[in-house]
Amino acid sequence: MSPIVVEGKSLTKKYGDQAVVSDVSLQIHQGECFGLLGPNGAGKTSILRMISCLSEMTSGELFVLGQNARKNQRKIKSLIGVIPQEDHFEEEATVLENLMLFARYYKMDREAARLASQDVMRLFRLEPSTHKEVRYLSGGNRRKLSFARGMLHNPLLFIFDEPTVGMDSLARLWIWDYLKKIKREEKSIVLTTHFMEEAETLCDRVAIIDKGKILIQGAPQELIQNEIGKEVVQFEVKNSDISYYTSRIKEKGYVSLTLGNTIFIHVKKEMDSRPVLDFISSSQMVIRRAQLNDVFLKVTGHELKDEPIPYA
Amino acid sequence: MHNSNWDFQSILAIWYRNYLYFKKHWLVSFLWVFIEPLFFLIAFGYGLGFFISNVEGVSYFEFFFPALLVNSAMFVSFFISTYDNLSKLLFQKTFAYQLITPISPQEIVLGEILWGGTKGAFSAVGILIVGLSMGLVALWKIPLILGFVFLVSCLFSALGFLVVTFVKNFDQIIYPTSGLIIPMSLFSGTYFPISNYPAFFKYFIYLFPLTHAVEFCRSFLLNQYTWLMVGNLIYLVAALVAFSYIAVDRFQKLVVTDV
Structure with missing residues (x-):
């Protein structure tokens, strides 16, 4: 097993009496990408802030x-x-000035700072903007500068808070590629995200967090296999029919989850989805591969939105 | 958290961040710090001075000039420190991103205090040029007086940062401005000698750091050297240390403990 880069035991963060993070324990290994998943306000950023030494536990x-x-x-x-x-920068200073200033905060000597600045500008294709003031940069380039600045001092562990939020799909792919490159260099990543697809693609392990607690953690595929299975049959029904369907599904030996008017049937690896299809009469039925999102729904009991959806 | 965690290189880095901006606009700042005190000198020197033949044995120009020097330094450093730093805290989020780096909260506060001191001393350059041309200050005294003005500016810059750790928005800065800075400027012997006050009030006035700054600067420029000047200096240094200490302590709690 590779060495541990982050080890948290019973991390708790309280504001007054309210705990935003309670009793969180996690281990992150070198070369690993670890994802913290959860809705807004779940405590993801608070955990990151503690790891970054920006907030006292x-x-x-x-x-x-x-x-x-x-x-x-x-x-x-x-x-x-x-x-x-x-992203916060010195708006009236140029890209290069911003990087050089940041290097100064890390006590890099002038020559090393200059070389490192050139390296990261090349990597993020910011060279044409070297002498442009940051306030004139496009949104995409600002984001790139943020990444460039974060890796200027050649860190061993990267901490990303929602790295791709607000990005178009092309930029997102580009960032994913970049994160994979970091991993190849045996450096470690902790990130928060509420894109399940992102977590499934990038993370070696994830922790699902809700209301300040880790509900479950493990490798995405493992979690999907163990908690859900291979497939999910999803369909919508009328309110009055819910209990009929849930009892039929149970009879046939399947596990299901109901959220609002939607029923999710979890089909385990060794099971077949055909027997359930026979009795479902819903026009909006889909059979799909089980995803991390299904695990999320199962363990939190609500969708990935700010407010929990009450059970029907 | 972060017990006595500071080194000079990091403090200078914070100072340098401000310098980066300053060097883009320094001429504008310089013109104003040059012109504004000139207005004061004209208004009080020629205006008020016309009716006053001498104050404590010197002309009104000579009496007023040292006080103008430290008053200007106080205003410049206090306002730089309050408005600029509150903006960095609330809007520009400068401190937030500096704290991501190994820079400690102490270093941020001390670096900003040092910057306020620099700006205050810089403001004195303009006044000193005017003073030199009017024969109000000897050339050899200028480096020493700049050093002194720097100390005074650091002091009010520290006070300004302390204010930043209390206020929630820009409007609230008016309280310490109207409640402390303006009265200090009016009562600390800037425009008339404090010997005019009744004894009780005089002792009270000596609590103001500006009183000591005016007294020291005036004694030094008018060649009236006394041992009291050592007392003035000690009081000023003590006030600087105290304000800085409390500002560091409060800022640290504000940004790191974030409760």
Whole structure:
């Protein structure tokens, strides 16, 4: 097993009496991409802020790259690269000035800073904007600069908060590619996302978080296999028919989940979906591959939205 | 968190960030810090001075000039420190992104205090040029007086940062401005000697750091050297240390503990 880069034990963060993160334990290994999944307000960003030493934990223990997060914040910060959700720059300074200033915060000497700035500008194709003031950059280039800045000091662990939010699908693919490249270099990634597809594609392991707690964690395919199965039969029914269907499904030995007027039937690996199809009379029926989203629905009992949807 | 966690290189990096902006617009700043005190000198020197033949044995120009120097430094550094830093905290999110890096909250506060001090001292350059041309200050005194103005500016810059850790928006800056900075400017011996006050009020006035700054600067420029100047200096340094300490402590709680 590769060495552990992040080890959190019973992490808790409280504001007054309210716990936004409670009793979260996680281990992240070198070369791994670890995803924190959950709705807005679930506590994902709070966990990232603790790992980044930007927020003090109320209780628990946290070691990042072998350093105690309660004592060695400065050391940790020098070894990690944080790319926050919102980009803030020196707007009236140029791209190069921004990078050079950032390098100064990391105490890189001038020559090393210049070389590193050139490297990251080349990597993110920002060279044509070298002497452009940041306020004149396009949205896409701003985002790129944010990534470039985050890796200027060659960090060992990358922390991304919603790396692809608000991006078009092409830019998203580009970022995914970039994250895979980081992984190939045996560097580690922690990211938050609420795109299940992103988590399935990129993450070696994920933790599903809701209301400040980790509900389940593991490799995406493993979670899907164990919690759901191979396929999901999904269909909509009238309110009055729900109990009829759920009892029929149970009779046949299937597990199902009902959210609003939608019934999800989980088809295990060794089972066949045909027997259930016989008795379903719904025009909006789909049979599809089981996804991480199904795991999410199962463990949280609600869809990936801000507010839980009450059971029908 | 972050106990006594600072080094000079990081503090300078914070200072440098401000310098990066300043060097783009320095001429505009310089013109204003040059012209504004000139207005004051004309209004009070020629205007008020016309009716006053001497104050404590010197002309009104000579009496007013040292006070103008430290007052201007106070206003410049206090306003730079409050408005600029509140903007960095609330809107530009400068501190938020600096804290991602190994820069500690202490270093941010100390770097910003140092920057406010620099801007205050810079504002004195214009006044000193005017003073030099009017024979109000000897050339050899200029480096020393700049050093002193820098100290005073750091002090009010620290006070300004302290204000930033209390206020929630720009409007609230008016409270310490009208409640402390303006009265300090009016009562600390800027326009008339504090010997005019009744004894009780005089002691109260000595609580104001500006009183000590005016007194020191005036004694130094008018060649009235006394041991009291050492007291003035000690008081100013102590106030600087105290304001900086509390500002660091409060800022740290504000950004790191985030409760």
